[in-house]
Amino acid sequence: MSVQANEEAPSGEAELAGLIADSQELTGLIGEVRSRLAGRWAGEPSLLARMCAHALTPPGKLFRPILLLESALAVGGDPRWALPAAVGAESGHVASLVHDDIIDGDDTRRGRPAVHAAFGVGDAIVAADALIFDLFAGLAECHAEGAPAERVVAALAVVSRCGVDLCRGQSLETEFCAGGRFDHETYLHMVRLKTAALFRAACECGALLAGGDLRHVRALGRYAEHLGVAFQIRDDLLPYTGSAAEVGKPDTSDVRNGRLTLPVIIAHQASGAAGRAVIEAALSGSGDPATARADLLDVLRGTGALTATADWARRYLRFALTALHALPISASRARLGGYAEAAIGRDR
Template sequence: MQGVDLKSYARSVARDVDAFILRNVSGEPRELYDAAVHLVKAGGKRLRPMIVVAAAEALGAEREAAIPFAAAVEIVHTYTLIHDDIIDEDEVRRGVPAVHKVWGIPLAITAGDMLSAKAFEVMVKARDYGVPVERIVKAVETLSSSMVRVAEGQAMDIMFEDRMDVTLEEYLKMVYLKTGALFEASAALGGLAATDDERVIRSLREYGKCLGIAFQIKDDILGLAGVEEKIGKPVYSDLREGKRTILVIYALSKLDQQGREKLLSVLGRRDATREELEEAAELIKSTGAIEYATSIAEEYANRAKAALSVLPDTPQRRILEELAAFSVKRQV
């Protein structure tokens, strides 16, 4: 493992996790399973399973013992993408058509539902690799609670679209729930594949939670200032959907009356033209919102990194550290 870089580690985890997922997510009717693995096959960064595997390996576990948990979190992530795209009426994801655009909304809802259950079915397989049942039960508790939180965050996000007065505090809570909670669970599951030590699990939770928040803030930034081909979905879709991102919240607090009205007149208008969207984006950028959001993201990334001090000094701990830095630096 000496000198392994983030990229090749990511590749090797993705290979193992994808193989496990594709082996376990298959069956009849074929359309259901095709819909379910559509986004898995389309790519993605596999950040969550990478956190599971790196945390487990950093604590001395064999990789194969961590793979069922790693696959479970990626399966959960995939299901939330399928349902999110229906909810947000997004048509493109990971550079391919959204699941509901190919198979229709009824089958897309059902494919997401199947995956949500499948995550627990595959978790239990950790038993075959020697993970004690006590820890599997804790893992089920951890994953299910995080999924409840993800739904709470999703609900907050849905309701924010009708509100003009979302605060930074509410935004951060929503982001923790919608994104941070599954990262938090991923890090905890990696720990549970390896150890009973509650102190270690708690620190891993803190790592995952802060990493997830940093990651989502950067996602908001890329949604406004990213390159379409790299992020795999249309830029400005957050504006079109009226999402209360950290950038929008900050800009609304800094703009004068005229600027605020201008921005609000575009926000959430699904028929806004490219020109109007670009103008709104410039308005947001003019307030220094991107620099502000970046500083908050860096703060969380640093907190994530600091939480790792409880882990033994291993190459996989360094992978987790690099991941924290990557969450803010990335352009994809």
Template sequence: MTSQAATEAAENGARAFARSPGSGALAGKVRDRLAERWRRETSLLGTMCTEALVPSGKLFRPILLLESALAVGGDAEVVLPAAIGAECGHVASLVHDDIIDKDDLRRGKPSVQHKFGADNAILAGDALIFDLFSALAECRRTGASAERIVAALEVVARCGIDLCRGQSLEAELGERMDFDLDAYLTVVRLKTATLFRSACECGALLAGGDERMVRTLGSYAENLGCAFQIHDDLMSYTRETGVMGKPDTSDVRNGRPTLPVILAYQAATPADRAAITDILVGDGAPDVRRELLVSVMDRTGALRTADRLARKYSENAVAMASRLPVAASRDRLCGYARAAVERDR
């Protein structure tokens, strides 16, 4: 593939992802399997799991897993069950997040905890976590070796523990109103980037990738995950609920010091610092508090600074993906990294 063709493929991947996340044949297979995954289970649990999975979101993590398999020269059909599992695990984390944050909206519809209650939602999230492991085991029937499945299980287990560490640290930072940039970035790596890393490493492992390829894709995914989460944090203050499909006041309502808030605090005057703290711990209307916080961010340039950092991580991800063998999948991975900081939801 020529450099011009590679650039065009990457740009096309970015545009396609930004315009219609989860589009294409690979995503179609994942979406169809997800729709059927729990529908034969006629119990309340099956209903809740189906509600959580369907309609599907961007399908970013399963697509990353499939593209990683292709990038190391593997067969997407071999790792397809693992891709289904990646989405189950991701959705489980969203179900549990909505319980913790008391969010009533997810993907533009009532969250599982809002519709069925927190107790039932905990069970649904737990079931989807175990379904992730079940899906990985299904790769035995599609051609993955037992040794590589065990290696992938280790990656997923480590990811789950990191996810819990990140959630716990985030809660600690919120409780003590800690505006520590390094601690925030640690939370991002543990809560978000680890899911991306797990998807890419599992795809490469199950498809027969060597240690260098697995390591390269893991580094790509970690940078991509950081870019993705920082952009998400930005959208909480630059997009509205109707666009994002989830509450735009969640971070303010939960007193969460995300990157734009931390950067605003660090650059603010003493008066604005006091205002930021009051906004996050206050009891006023969340939409009013959000508007006041955005005004401080505008004065301090925090939104622009956060955007630059997200783009830096995106560029790092592109650089890592560029180390992979020349292939259309590699160029799509580069495109996804660029699109992660251009999307509006």
């Protein structure tokens, strides 16, 4: 389940960019994140450097670095103390995508060859591992930027826990899909572990490094967890509401991998025996993935599962926005709310 409504839902990317542009300080910080990412592996004539640069290029929306830096601002701290961690957050996120593409057998990422497709599976695993270690290097560098050592240690603990949660979520997904249990409670638990973990790490880490008090750190953690769930639910819709060109990866990936995403679970619960048979056959991996996707899409539409899934995403979006009420009123708090709304309206 790579971290990836109706069919005409607008992208939130322009809205996200507009929110960042409202803050000259944040605009400068994100520009520096981009610059540091571009130079992170530059000048090293090695296969590892080429693979890591390939994985990081083209840069995505930098959503997790944005959340990390905005969380630092939202608690009234100095975001420069957290700047290296923001760079590391993107490295960690990209590492998870490299691993996802290998597990899912997807040869395209962000509209170009995935790392394993370009360099081979074994070397791609090494590149992803290097990017994970670069995440921890970024945390350590925060001390040189001014973050107190005890804050760096606290942030390290948060990121480590969230990293283990991500792995738990990935493993649970394998069990969940193999067991064929169309159970939304297990799905939600899995999503909280796998997808929401990196959101939680970014927000709590930014708040901790910038000197936020525990109450505000916890509020940002709740915001991030609900946002992560909403984000993944919205991501589950993309293979059925957009093209591969729009999404940036094959739109048959979920079907080919027999993935039990929320729209599929809802459709299975709402279907009779005939509809359930179609769903189970589509996810069996025994036929052409494009045909299976088309058959599955007919059931999703017929049961109203796409609309119901979009409603679930909006529900968790509301939970995320409510969690922000515990923070002091500020432009950063308002932008955090805007980011959540923009992310749920995205088409990629």
